[in-house]
Amino acid sequence: xxxxxPTSLSSPFRSSQVKMLxxxxxxxxxLAPLLTFENGTAVETAAAWTGSRRAQVSALxxxxxxGSLPSHAPPLTRVSRINMTDESHxxxxxxxxxxxxxxxxxxxxxxxxTVELLTPSTCADNSATPSPPLFMTQWNHREWxxxxxxxxxxxxxxxxxxxxxxxPAFQRAYAxxxxxxxxxxxxFVASRALDFALSAPASLRLPAFQAGRICVTGHxxxxxxxxxxxxxxxxxxxxxxxxxxxxISSPYGFSSHNFYGEGPDAGTAGTWxxxxxxxxxxxxxxxxxxx
Numbered sequence: 001x002x003x004x005x006p007t008s009l010s011s012p013f014r015s016s017q018v019k020m021l022x023x024x025x026x027x028x029x030x031l032a033p034l035l036t037f038e039n040g041t042a043v044e045t046a047a048a049w050t051g052s053r054r055a056q057v058s059a060l061x062x063x064x065x066x067g068s069l070p071s072h073a074p075p076l077t078r079v080s081r082i083n084m085t086d087e088s089h090x091x092x093x094x095x096x097x098x099x100x101x102x103x104x105x106x107x108x109x110x111x112x113x114t115v116e117l118l119t120p121s122t123c124a125d126n127s128a129t130p131s132p133p134l135f136m137t138q139w140n141h142r143e144w145x146x147x148x149x150x151x152x153x154x155x156x157x158x159x160x161x162x163x164x165x166x167x168p169a170f171q172r173a174y175a176x177x178x179x180x181x182x183x184x185x186x187x188f189v190a191s192r193a194l195d196f197a198l199s200a201p202a203s204l205r206l207p208a209f210q211a212g213r214i215c216v217t218g219h220x221x222x223x224x225x226x227x228x229x230x231x232x233x234x235x236x237x238x239x240x241x242x243x244x245x246x247x248i249s250s251p252y253g254f255s256s257h258n259f260y261g262e263g264p265d266a267g268t269a270g271t272w273x274x275x276x277x278x279x280x281x282x283x284x285x286x287x288x289x290x291x
Contacts, residue, residue: 031253032289060289067179067274074099076195084123089150091123092116097196101173108173113166115193118145118155119207134197134209136190136216139164154207158193160186161222183272187229194235211235217242224248251290
């Protein structure tokens, strides 16, 4: 989401045991083979994953489930601080962000949205904590951000949920060049919010947040987008999905109606996911790539 090629996924290689477990689960449960190239050969090394298979998995997920992403991240063109207020454990500041989306080809020049940044210092000395870990979550989980603030984290609350949602604006801006459905579009918003945190103008005197010291969480559909955000954006160091369910943390291959769970026809096709996912309603095990 944040590079010139924003379609990569994080590496599943952590140990030989993980690699073996993925292969066994794919075989027993009938899941799409994560560690097998499209030509049938095995992915044997982390370099093979990073160099080729990761891009294949990303492309398959976008083609069959998520919808395609914009080819490049839109540049952040303007940051305006709206207000600042001292909280019991630090400072709450609201910022309006503007992104140049003219490359989307739909005649939209800019998408704007507002984020809240909570920092563990007073507003008068907003950069007193030089590099705190950053906790990210959505508007309807703001209380979680306040809890993180009380524990010494900074928190970034962004509008990618049912209550406040910038995702549809990005979907409209890229309607001619990207087919991203709602959940991955919300993850795209999260990456844009993170762009701000990591590249804010020096005049704002924000803490120096570091890629890799950033976590994200969300519940249910927000858990789904959190996992996708972390999968596509390698600046994330940790993700906690609260009950994210099918098909992202619990693949359709063993969460469909065949297993008394949620299947491709659960009513979210065409909104959360591509409408074409319903073609796998009766045989989710045939998906070329599952969540």
